[in-house]
Amino acid sequence: MNIRNIIQSIRNRLHPPEHLSDETVLGFLRVLEKAEKEEISCNELYDKLDEYVEREVNQKDAAQLMPLVRDHLDLCAECCEEYEALLDVLEKTSGH
Ligand SMILES: [Zn+2]
Structure with a gap:
């Protein structure tokens, strides 16, 4: 995952889309750096995704x-798409 993806996924998560200053993005990134380990x-x-979605x-x-999974989904647009697709399937097949 590169920085550009991280910034993009942070931007994608803000609804409605607002202008995000570089400073704000850097603030997010500093938080991310701390969590990097x-x-x-x-x-x-x-x-872990199967288990996560099932739960x-x-x-x-x-x-x-599984907070680490949650964190990753927040940061990674690709995995988040995967997650949403899986969640959609499971919800439709679980009968509620
Ligand atoms: Zn990912």
């Missing part, structure tokens, strides 16, 4: 239980 990679996320649908405690 605990960051997981896309591959690691992929391994999200059933117990609704996925974010508390």
Whole structure:
């Protein structure tokens, strides 16, 4: 994941789209840097995504239980898309 992707995904998360100053983005990045040690990679996320989405649908405690996955989804647009697609499928097949 490169810096450009991070900035883009932060921008994507702000609704409605607002102008974001570089300073604000840098502030986010400083927070990210601190969390860097605990960051997981896309591959690691992929391994956990099934479990995460299943918990999200059933117990609704996925974010508390697997905060690193939650963090990664917040930061990584690609994995977030994957997550939303999976969530959509599970929700449709879980009957509620
Ligand atoms: Zn990712």
